[in-house]
Amino acid sequence: MPKMKTHKGLTKRFKVTARGKVKHRRPGKSHLLSVKTGKRKRRLRKPLVVSLKAFTKKFRRMMGK
Numbered sequence: 001m002p003k004m005k006t007h008k009g010l011t012k013r014f015k016v017t018a019r020g021k022v023k024h025r026r027p028g029k030s031h032l033l034s035v036k037t038g039k040r041k042r043r044l045r046k047p048l049v050v051s052l053k054a055f056t057k058k059f060r061r062m063m064g065k
Contacts, residue, residue, distance in 0.1 A: 006064040014050075014059055022050040022059045 014024045028036075029044040036044075050056050 004061075004064065007062040010059060011063050014063065016060060016063065016065050017049075020056075020060070022056045023047045024050070 014022050016022055024047065026044045026046070026048050029041065033041060050059060
């Protein structure tokens, strides 16, 4: 059986924390920022932790970790 390749797009966007959780940058903070309120932009600053256990397991497998 050949080795599983890592999903390069996923490894660039997602990081695994020390506790094994998967976090990523929130989308929507790259352009058209003048339209968005300050409150909305502040909320977009914080990283998002993937909440569903099934997704976490799947993403970690795709990243090769």
